[in-house]
Amino acid sequence: MQAISRFPRCCKFLMASTCINWCDRVSGLAPLPSLRGLNGRFGSQAPPPLLSVHPASRARLECPPTASASSAVGASVGEQAAGGELDLDFTAMLSRLTDWKDRYYECIVPRKVHDAADLGEWVHRTRVARKRGTLLPAQQAALDALGFAWEVDVVTAKWYHNLHAARHYKEVHGSGELPPDLADPSGRHPDWVEAARWLERQRDLYRRQKLLLVRVRLIKEVLGVKLQRERGPQRRNLHPVLRRCNAAFRAEQQHRQRRRRQPA
Numbered sequence: 001m002q003a004i005s006r007f008p009r010c011c012k013f014l015m016a017s018t019c020i021n022w023c024d025r026v027s028g029l030a031p032l033p034s035l036r037g038l039n040g041r042f043g044s045q046a047p048p049p050l051l052s053v054h055p056a057s058r059a060r061l062e063c064p065p066t067a068s069a070s071s072a073v074g075a076s077v078g079e080q081a082a083g084g085e086l087d088l089d090f091t092a093m094l095s096r097l098t099d100w101k102d103r104y105y106e107c108i109v110p111r112k113v114h115d116a117a118d119l120g121e122w123v124h125r126t127r128v129a130r131k132r133g134t135l136l137p138a139q140q141a142a143l144d145a146l147g148f149a150w151e152v153d154v155v156t157a158k159w160y161h162n163l164h165a166a167r168h169y170k171e172v173h174g175s176g177e178l179p180p181d182l183a184d185p186s187g188r189h190p191d192w193v194e195a196a197r198w199l200e201r202q203r204d205l206y207r208r209q210k211l212l213l214v215r216v217r218l219i220k221e222v223l224g225v226k227l228q229r230e231r232g233p234q235r236r237n238l239h240p241v242l243r244r245c246n247a248a249f250r251a252e253q254q255h256r257q258r259r260r261r262q263p264a
Contacts, residue, residue, distance in 0.1 A: 090139055093122050098146060104222065105214050105249075107148045110161045114168045159215070162198035165191040166223055176223030203227060209235045213246040 096119050101107050109120040126143070127150060129135040169192050170176035178196035202219055205211040207229040219225050238246075 093119065094142060094146070097123065097148075101146065104218060106160070107143075107146060108152055108156065108160045110157070110164055112161075113164045159198075161191070162195045163218060163222065165189075165195040166199060168192075169195060170223055176225050199223075199225065209238070210242065212242060212249075214249045 096116075097107055097109070100109060100116070100119065107123070109116060109123045111117070111120040111124050113120050126135065126148075130140060130150060166176055166178055169178055169189075178192065178199050180196055180200050182193055182196035184190055184193050199219075202211060202215070206216060206227040209229070211227075216227065219227060
């Protein structure tokens, strides 16, 4: 009342009339039945549900799933757990990736490589699945044991794209020696033109002893290209990245050789 007395006289009148109006409406409503009244009204039966359920839907909810239905659900859940977008036969793709690394020393597969585009797409989707957190821990552990490259920068990805473009040129023309002034009048293979310029840059890096050892091996073994430089002592002031990567590559090659020598 003290709070109401602070308002002007017109506001007091409006508030009083509003309260009287709502009191009349509430008093005109019928009282709600109690639970005891409901039990007496429906007898031993339960009151009707608030929401009606279709008989077929109710049967699906009440009946346990059959063996085929549970297996189908398990397969769908397994597919979602494996990343949803990943191929179902993970083991087969992992085996192909293992063979790829045995040939090219790395698990970097370009998405548009001419002879393994499906493997390159699978590798890309595997990286995306790991970022989204949908890759199974067992699958990630298997890829980590293989030395899978989870992060590949643009420069490295472009290097391997040019390598396999030059390899495609070698498969078509029988030689990996791409001429520096290579042209593509038909416009069917623009990546060959870029690969020819790329190969000249690799020759220059090799002459200055600034090319990674793994890349030297790939150019010589995969393309059959002879890299030449002036004879002389090896540079002592190699970049720390070159020194570390070359040492890691040598250690990995020694480990692979010891593993091959072991009896099966």
